[in-house]
Amino acid sequence: MTSLPRFVVAAPATGQGKTTVATGLMAALTRAGRVVSGHKVGPDYIDPGFHALASGRPGRNLDPHLVGEDRIVPLLLHGAAGADVAVVEGVMGLYDGRVGGEGFSSTAHVAALTGSPVVLVVDISRSSRSIGAVVHGMATFDPRVEVAGVILNKAGSPRHAQEVASSIGLPVLGTIGRDDAFAAPSRHLGLVPAAEREEATHTLDRLADHVAQTVDLDAVLRIARTAADLSADPWDPVAEVHPPSDARPIVAMAGGRAFTFRYTETEELLRAAGCDVVSFDPLTDKALPAGTSGLYLGGGFPEVHAVALAANTALREDLRVAVADGIPTVAECAGLLYLCSTVDEAPMVGALVAEARMTARLTLRYPTATAATDSLLTRASEQVSGHEFHRTHTRPEAGDTPAWTIDGERVGFATPTLHASYLHTHWAGHPHLAQRFADAVHAATPHIQTASSTSVVGQARSAPLADPLRHHGDAEAEEGLLDLAVNVYGGPRPSWLDGALRASLDEIGRYPTSVRAEQAIAARHGRDATEVLATAGAAEAFTLLARLRAWRAPVVVHPQFTEPHxxxxxxxxxxVEVRCRAEDGFTLRGEDIPERADLVVLGNPTNPTGVLHPAATIRGLLRPGRVVVVDEAFMDTVPGEPESLAGGAHLGLVVLRSLTKHWAIPGIRAGYLLADPEVVADLRRHQVPWSVSTTAAAAMVACSSDVASEESRRRAAQLVAWRCGLEEALRARGIPFVESSASFVLAEVGAGVHVALRRLGVAVRRADTFPGLGPSWVRIAVRPEPQTRQLLDALDALAPQRS
Structure with a gap:
C-alpha cells in the first residue's frame, strides 16, 4: 500500500478557470515548501507545461483512453514519487469524457480510478445562488466521485461571494476575484504553451501569491490527506522495455519553443531501452546532435513558427539528409508538418513529398487507429489508441503507404525507417512502440560518422554549414587541389579582353561611369539603353531586386544559385520555395508556381542542374503585377542561346547576365540586367553610386563587341565538347547525372564522395547546400580532357566504396 495525499481540481464546464487555479495551487504549495507533483487528465500537452513551471517537476498526463484504466494509478504513483502531494487538473467539465463513452476518460472517471477527492472550481461571475444547485448536482451525480470542497472564481465583490457561499453545502476553500492578468493567452489550438510565454514565470509568481492569500491551503491539504492508500505498484519503464545492445545510441528529440508537446514517459522509455535522448531546437540549432541514430519529432506549433523554422536552412537540410539516409524517425503532428515540403508555402524539411495548409476546420478526435502496414513502429492490423488535434491538413499521395487507417481514412506516412502522422500516442500505453523504435535506433548507423570509420567514403560526410545559402564553390577550391568546383571557363582570357582591362587602369583617377557600358550592352541585345542597368555582378542585381518592393510572396525556384534567396x-x-524534382529531370512546371506570387526568380540554364527551360514556359509565368527574374548567367555557354529572353522586352520580365564565368573574370564583378525602363529606373534609384568600377565597365564594353561575340561562340562550342566527354565517361561508369546545357554537370556520385575526392586532390562543388539536393550530389565544372581524366581516375579509385 502506498500513501499519497492527492486531490483533483475540476469544474462544471470548460472555461471556469481550473487551469489557472490548479497551476496557482501547485505554485503556492511549492513556494510554501511542499514537493508537488502535477498531473493532467486527458491528452493535453500545454497544461502540464504550466504545471512543470509551477512545481519544478515534469508535468504528467493521466488518460485512460491513451494508456488503459489499469495504468492510471501506476502512472500517478510513478510521477508522484517523492512528492508530498499530487495535484491532478481535470479536463472540460467534471463528467465530460470521450463522446459516446458515457464519461470514459473524464475527470470523474480518473478521480474514481485513483480514489481522489475533488476540489470544484466554479466561475460565479454570472450567477449567485444558482451556483448552489450546480455544485449540489456535481456532488451527487455519481456516488463514486467525492466533491470535497469548492473554490469560487471570478467573484465580483465580497457580498457577491458571500451570497454564493451561503447556497453551497460544501466547504468553500477560497474566493478568487476577477483578474485577467492571470488568464493564459490562447491561440487556434488552445492555450499558449508556457515555453512560449517569456513572462510566464513572473505571472506565475503573482498567481502563487494571489492563491496563497485567497485560498485556505491548509484546508486543501487536509482534503488531500483524506485520500485512501493505493495498492498498485508504480509504473516502471525498465519493466516495459529492454536495451537491445550495450551501446547508448543518441535519439535527437525536437524541443524549443516550436516543439513543446511530448509525454515525459516517452523519454523515460527510450532511456530505459538503452538510448541517450538529446534535445535540439529546430529554431536555433544548425545541425543535429553529433552521433544521432534516431529522430523523435513531437508536437507543437510549427505553423506559428514557420518563418523562423524555414530560415534555419542548415538544420532543415541536415534533417532531410538524415531521414533520406534512413535514420529511424518518428514524427507526430507538428513533427509531420515539419517534415513536409511546405507549411502554408513556407519551406520545411522536405523529407516528405507533401504540402500542409491551415484550414478553418478543427480535427479533434479520440480514435482507435489501425496500422496500415508493417513499419518502423507497427505491424499490419495492430491497433492503438490516440488523439488528434489540429487545424492543418495534409494527406499521403496515392502511391504513398499510410501509417494508419482511421474510420476508413488513410492517414500519415510509413516506411521501414519512418513513421509520421497526426496521431499522438502515449507510449506508456503501448510500450512495444518504444521498443521497436529503440531496436531500430540501436541498429542504425549514426547520421554523423565517427572518425574511427574505416571507409574513406564513410568517414567523409560533409559537415553541415552555418549558412548554406551563402556557400560558394570558391570556398572549396583550395590551393593544391584540382579546381572543378568553380565553374569559370577553363582556358586563358583573350588578349583583347586583357588589353581592355589593363587600359582601364589609366582611367581609375576619375569616378567610374557605366554609361558607355550600358550603351554597348543595349546594342548587343538590340535593346534601348534605358532598358539596361550595369551592376557589380549578379549579386548586386539580386540585392537591388530584393529591396525593390515589399514583396508579398516572393518565390525562388530551386535547386538554383542561392544568392537571390x-x-x-x-x-x-x-x-516561398518551389522545388523542381529529380524525377522530372529538374524541369520547371509552371503550374507549381503559386498564383499569389508577385516575384518569381529562376535560373536558365539553371545552376547547378544545367537544365535549360523553354522560353515559352518562362513567358507563361508572367502576370499583371508579377515580376519574373531570369538569371541567364550561363546562357552564353549555350550555342546560339536558343531560349534566351534577353533580346526582347516583356512587361514584368527582368533578365540578369554575368561576365564572371564565361570570360574568367570573377575578380572584376561585372554583370547587368535587362528590363522595361520603369523597372530599370526604380532599380537605379536603389543602386549605390559608383558601384560598377571603371575596370568592370571596360570589361562590359569589350565583351559586347563583335569580336567578343565570335569568341563567345567558340567558347560555347568548346564547352559542349568538354561536357560531352565528361558525360560520356560518367555514363560509362554508371554514375547518374543530369543532362546539362551549361558549363557544369550535376552528378549523383554518392554521399561522402565529395570529401573523399578532396583527399585525392580533386575539388568538386558540394550540392547539398542547394535546396532540393542532398549529399549524394556534386556539381562538376567542365574542363579540358587532362583535368577531366584526373577526376575520373579519382572516381575509379573510389568505385569499390561508392558501390
Whole structure:
C-alpha cells in the first residue's frame, strides 16, 4: 500500500478557470515548501507545461483512453514519487469524457480510478445562488466521485461571494476575484504553451501569491490527506522495455519553443531501452546532435513558427539528409508538418513529398487507429489508441503507404525507417512502440560518422554549414587541389579582353561611369539603353531586386544559385520555395508556381542542374503585377542561346547576365540586367553610386563587341565538347547525372564522395547546400580532357566504396 495525499481540481464546464487555479495551487504549495507533483487528465500537452513551471517537476498526463484504466494509478504513483502531494487538473467539465463513452476518460472517471477527492472550481461571475444547485448536482451525480470542497472564481465583490457561499453545502476553500492578468493567452489550438510565454514565470509568481492569500491551503491539504492508500505498484519503464545492445545510441528529440508537446514517459522509455535522448531546437540549432541514430519529432506549433523554422536552412537540410539516409524517425503532428515540403508555402524539411495548409476546420478526435502496414513502429492490423488535434491538413499521395487507417481514412506516412502522422500516442500505453523504435535506433548507423570509420567514403560526410545559402564553390577550391568546383571557363582570357582591362587602369583617377557600358550592352541585345542597368555582378542585381518592393510572396525556384534567396531573406522577406524534382529531370512546371506570387526568380540554364527551360514556359509565368527574374548567367555557354529572353522586352520580365564565368573574370564583378525602363529606373534609384568600377565597365564594353561575340561562340562550342566527354565517361561508369546545357554537370556520385575526392586532390562543388539536393550530389565544372581524366581516375579509385 502506498500513501499519497492527492486531490483533483475540476469544474462544471470548460472555461471556469481550473487551469489557472490548479497551476496557482501547485505554485503556492511549492513556494510554501511542499514537493508537488502535477498531473493532467486527458491528452493535453500545454497544461502540464504550466504545471512543470509551477512545481519544478515534469508535468504528467493521466488518460485512460491513451494508456488503459489499469495504468492510471501506476502512472500517478510513478510521477508522484517523492512528492508530498499530487495535484491532478481535470479536463472540460467534471463528467465530460470521450463522446459516446458515457464519461470514459473524464475527470470523474480518473478521480474514481485513483480514489481522489475533488476540489470544484466554479466561475460565479454570472450567477449567485444558482451556483448552489450546480455544485449540489456535481456532488451527487455519481456516488463514486467525492466533491470535497469548492473554490469560487471570478467573484465580483465580497457580498457577491458571500451570497454564493451561503447556497453551497460544501466547504468553500477560497474566493478568487476577477483578474485577467492571470488568464493564459490562447491561440487556434488552445492555450499558449508556457515555453512560449517569456513572462510566464513572473505571472506565475503573482498567481502563487494571489492563491496563497485567497485560498485556505491548509484546508486543501487536509482534503488531500483524506485520500485512501493505493495498492498498485508504480509504473516502471525498465519493466516495459529492454536495451537491445550495450551501446547508448543518441535519439535527437525536437524541443524549443516550436516543439513543446511530448509525454515525459516517452523519454523515460527510450532511456530505459538503452538510448541517450538529446534535445535540439529546430529554431536555433544548425545541425543535429553529433552521433544521432534516431529522430523523435513531437508536437507543437510549427505553423506559428514557420518563418523562423524555414530560415534555419542548415538544420532543415541536415534533417532531410538524415531521414533520406534512413535514420529511424518518428514524427507526430507538428513533427509531420515539419517534415513536409511546405507549411502554408513556407519551406520545411522536405523529407516528405507533401504540402500542409491551415484550414478553418478543427480535427479533434479520440480514435482507435489501425496500422496500415508493417513499419518502423507497427505491424499490419495492430491497433492503438490516440488523439488528434489540429487545424492543418495534409494527406499521403496515392502511391504513398499510410501509417494508419482511421474510420476508413488513410492517414500519415510509413516506411521501414519512418513513421509520421497526426496521431499522438502515449507510449506508456503501448510500450512495444518504444521498443521497436529503440531496436531500430540501436541498429542504425549514426547520421554523423565517427572518425574511427574505416571507409574513406564513410568517414567523409560533409559537415553541415552555418549558412548554406551563402556557400560558394570558391570556398572549396583550395590551393593544391584540382579546381572543378568553380565553374569559370577553363582556358586563358583573350588578349583583347586583357588589353581592355589593363587600359582601364589609366582611367581609375576619375569616378567610374557605366554609361558607355550600358550603351554597348543595349546594342548587343538590340535593346534601348534605358532598358539596361550595369551592376557589380549578379549579386548586386539580386540585392537591388530584393529591396525593390515589399514583396508579398516572393518565390525562388530551386535547386538554383542561392544568392537571390539569401538576398531576399536579408531584406526581410519570407521566401516561398518551389522545388523542381529529380524525377522530372529538374524541369520547371509552371503550374507549381503559386498564383499569389508577385516575384518569381529562376535560373536558365539553371545552376547547378544545367537544365535549360523553354522560353515559352518562362513567358507563361508572367502576370499583371508579377515580376519574373531570369538569371541567364550561363546562357552564353549555350550555342546560339536558343531560349534566351534577353533580346526582347516583356512587361514584368527582368533578365540578369554575368561576365564572371564565361570570360574568367570573377575578380572584376561585372554583370547587368535587362528590363522595361520603369523597372530599370526604380532599380537605379536603389543602386549605390559608383558601384560598377571603371575596370568592370571596360570589361562590359569589350565583351559586347563583335569580336567578343565570335569568341563567345567558340567558347560555347568548346564547352559542349568538354561536357560531352565528361558525360560520356560518367555514363560509362554508371554514375547518374543530369543532362546539362551549361558549363557544369550535376552528378549523383554518392554521399561522402565529395570529401573523399578532396583527399585525392580533386575539388568538386558540394550540392547539398542547394535546396532540393542532398549529399549524394556534386556539381562538376567542365574542363579540358587532362583535368577531366584526373577526376575520373579519382572516381575509379573510389568505385569499390561508392558501390
Amino acid at each position: 539569401a538576398a531576399l531573406e536579408l531584406a526581410g522577406h519570407h521566401v
